[in-house]
Amino acid sequence: MPAEKRVFFSSVYGSSQAYAEEIAKQLGREAVDITDVELPSEGLVEEAPLIFVGPVYGVKLLGAENAACVARELDKALISQGSAKHVAFVSVGLTDPEKAAKKDSSAKFFGDEKDRVERFYVPGRIHYPKLKLAHRTAIKAMLLYYSSKPGATAFERELVASGAIGFDKVDVSLAAPVIKWAETR
Numbered sequence: 001m002p003a004e005k006r007v008f009f010s011s012v013y014g015s016s017q018a019y020a021e022e023i024a025k026q027l028g029r030e031a032v033d034i035t036d037v038e039l040p041s042e043g044l045v046e047e048a049p050l051i052f053v054g055p056v057y058g059v060k061l062l063g064a065e066n067a068a069c070v071a072r073e074l075d076k077a078l079i080s081q082g083s084a085k086h087v088a089f090v091s092v093g094l095t096d097p098e099k100a101a102k103k104d105s106s107a108k109f110f111g112d113e114k115d116r117v118e119r120f121y122v123p124g125r126i127h128y129p130k131l132k133l134a135h136r137t138a139i140k141a142m143l144l145y146y147s148s149k150p151g152a153t154a155f156e157r158e159l160v161a162s163g164a165i166g167f168d169k170v171d172v173s174l175a176a177p178v179i180k181w182a183e184t185r
Helices: 015-027 064-077 097-103 107-116 133-148 154-161 172-183
Strands: 006-009 030-033 050-057 087-093 117-123 125-127 166-168
Touching (some): 015 050, 015 087, 015 172, 050 064, 087 097, 097 154, 107 117, 117 172, 133 154
Parallel strands (some): 050 087, 087 117
């Protein structure tokens, strides 16, 4: 009997979970929260291709270590099927997703496994009153930087204009390229 296919996510304030649930729904999979869990890399071959969704969280990309480890193990197990990537990671953040994709800003979080992980970028949300103090402080610094940055993108200007209320750019339809990627494997 084939294993239940899943979409793995790490989430802090809910944006990553929203994308993971939509991707899972579209692919007939289950969305599984691995925020505080180390995912074993064994036994996942039957679930390939695997999809991870996680937030850019300060100087970390939650879930990236799990994805990199799984990508390495899947490539070893599926070497006979060619060089296709078997793991995708959806980075959810407060930076312009087009700019992040162009720079491929999450590649660094995968270390030696970066070439084994297909990367996608989508925008998230933030509700300032719900943020922990450390996060509010970090976001204030980011907003200050964006407000004085020459050539700020429309996305960055909108984030600055959101003031102390919040910013919601979650659009689950932006997960369509991830779904297409999974369906072609």
